[in-house]
Every structure is written in structure tokens, then in C-alpha cells.
Ligand SMILES: NC(=O)C1=CN([C@@H]2O[C@H](COP(=O)(O)OP(=O)(O)OC[C@H]3O[C@@H](n4cnc5c(N)ncnc54)[C@H](OP(=O)(O)O)[C@@H]3O)[C@@H](O)[C@H]2O)C=CC1
């Protein structure tokens with residue numbers, strides 16, 4: 356199986372299970388890394404307005420498509436996000452228009468996410484209304500959220516004028532941050548869960564249990580963590596800017612983690628998060 360193996364979203368669209376995260380990939384190298392990723396078999400790229408590399412990511416996709424005319428744009432899934440400082444109807448419209456301009460060479464955006472719920476009810480509501488309009492226009496194929504807790508999802512699903520439910524919730528997930536209540540809430544509501552920072556940014560590569568499972572499967576810690584996300588049913592978004600790591604990070608579809616492996620890997624007590632300031636984005640936001 357390849358990285359193009361997909362889930363189906365509540366919109367009916369399909370989303371490749373593995374996506375290349377491009378946060379922190381320098382502007383100068385993003386186009387090449389994305390192009391190399393497509394060469395290596397990736398069909399899904401995850402960017403954001405705040406990553407400052409949207410144009411380069413889209414251009415990497417466009418370059419690969421131009422060089423491989425038997426492949427179609429529709430085989431590739433490109434995500435971007437509206438950042439916290441662009442909540443509200445007008446600013447969200449502006450942000451998505453800018454993202455569309457940066458994605459001009461690939462024609463449309465597959466998924467736009469609200470990057471986080473950090474604003475207030477009215478601003479989030481305005482943001483969602485703007486995204487619904489883009490989705491209706493066809494310039495954006497799917498819309499979703501990121502860093503939403505249960506309370507934010509409940510709020511959104513209760514908008515009196517809701518037309519489109521979020522297709523995904525992109526949240527930090529790995530064996531040291533399991534968030535079972537939030538994950539189950541998403542599943543019950545037919546919202547696909549996307550795991551960001553699935554490698555815990557590498558901070559846990561020397562975890563003895565991870566190393567033991569990796570040895571047993573003759574795989575690297577990175578591959579085991581990606582396989583873990585897939586086995587949980589998540590879209591998984593590993594980031595690498597090292598071309599040599601692109602293929603190995605996709606070479607995970609043969610891994611079957613046993614119940615024993617899962618028990619060994621998962622650390623329900625840890626609640627380890629890699630970046631978000633928990634005073635701003637509370638980690639208990641599954642409540
Ligand atoms: N919605 C949101 O708020 C957020 C979304 N994200 C998304 O998730 C993506 C991934 O998360 P991110 O936080 O970047 O971190 P990851 O958990 O994907 O870890 C990336 C780190 O792992 C290293 N790495 C990758 N592959 C290997 C490998 N095979 N062997 C050894 N080291 C490896 C990378 O180094 P190197 O590049 O040198 O290989 C980098 O240091 C982001 O790029 C972004 O798209 C992330 C955070 C927040």
C-alpha cells in the first residue's frame with residue numbers, strides 16, 4: 356500500500372492518510388521538499404497561512420504535476436489554515452483569498468481549517484460562515500477545524516445557521532498525548548481526526564518502550580509513531596525537511612502493532628504536549 360491510501364470525509368471527499376507537514380520548512384526549500392515528497396509517493400500536504408510557505412508548497416505540487424502529466428490535480432490533497440489573528444467573517448475571507456492566490460498554480464484548496472479556536476463565539480461563528488461560503492463556491496473543497504476541544508465542537512455544531520459540519524479536527528496526538536474523550540467525540544460526530552506533531556517533534560525518540568517496539572518490528576521510532584497514528588484511524592502529518600527521510604516515513608503500511616505493542620507505547624498519564632502554551636490552548640480542552 357502507498358501513502359495515497361485514503362479515508363472518506365463527511366463531505367464525501369477522500370483524504371490521503373499520510374500528509375507531509377510543512378511547518379518550519381524554510382521558504383527557500385519548501386518547493387523542493389514538497390516536489391520530492393510527491394516523487395516519493397506523498398499525495399497530501401499540510402500548510403497554513405502562518406507557516407509563510409503556502410506559495411512554495413503549492414508551487415512544489417504544481418511543478419510535480421507539470422512534470423508528471425499522467426497524474427491529475429485531483430489525486431493531491433492540499434490543506435491550509437486561517438490563523439487566530441484572522442477570525443471573524445471579513446478577515447477570514449481576506450485570509451482565504453490570499454491563500455487561494457498563493458495556491459493559484461494548483462487552482463483550488465482541498466481543505467481550509469480554522470487554525471485554533473482562540474477568539475470568541477462571534478468571531479468563530481463569522482469565520483465558519485466565511486468558510487462555508489468558500490466551500491459552496493467550490494474554490495475550497497472541504498472545511499474543518501484544528502485545536503478544537505469538545506466545547507468548541509459542540510458550539511459549532513449548534514450554530515443555528517450551520518450548513519456544513521467540519522470534515523476534520525486537526526489536533527496534537529501521539530502515544531504521550533492520547534485525548535480519548537476528544538477523539539471519541541470526533542468519531543461519534545463523523546469528524547476525521549488528524550494527528551499533528553505525530554512524532555512528538557522527535558522529543559521521545561529515545562523512549563525505551565518505543566525503542567523496544569521499533570526493534571521488534573525492525574522499524575525506526577519515527578515509522579512506529581506514524582504506524583501508531585494510522586492504526587488509531589487518524590490522518591497523520593509527519594514533518595521532515597530531509598529528503599532522505601521522506602520515503603522511510605511512508606514505508607509504514609506493513610506495520611501491524613499488536614495489543615501488547617500498543618500497551619507498551621501508550622502513556623495515558625503523560626499529557627505531553629510539544630508546543631502550544633497550555634494557558635492559551637488548554638490541554639484539558641476535551642472537557
Ligand atoms: N494545527 C496545528 O496547530 C499544528 C499543526 N502541525 C502540523 O503537523 C505537522 C507535523 O508536526 P511537527 O510539529 O512539525 O512535528 P513532527 O512531530 O512531525 O516532528 C518533526 C520532527 O521530527 C524530525 N523527523 C521527521 N522524520 C524523521 C525521521 N524519519 N527520523 C528522525 N527524525 C525525523 C524532523 O526533523 P527533520 O525535518 O530534520 O527531518 C522534525 O524535527 C506540522 O508540520 C504541521 O503541518 C503541527 C503543530 C501544530
Ligand SMILES: O=C1Nc2ccccc2C1=O
Pocket residue numbers: 378403405630
Ligand atoms: O505546526 C505548527 N507550529 C506552530 C507554532 C505556532 C503556531 C501554529 C503552529 C503550527 O500549526
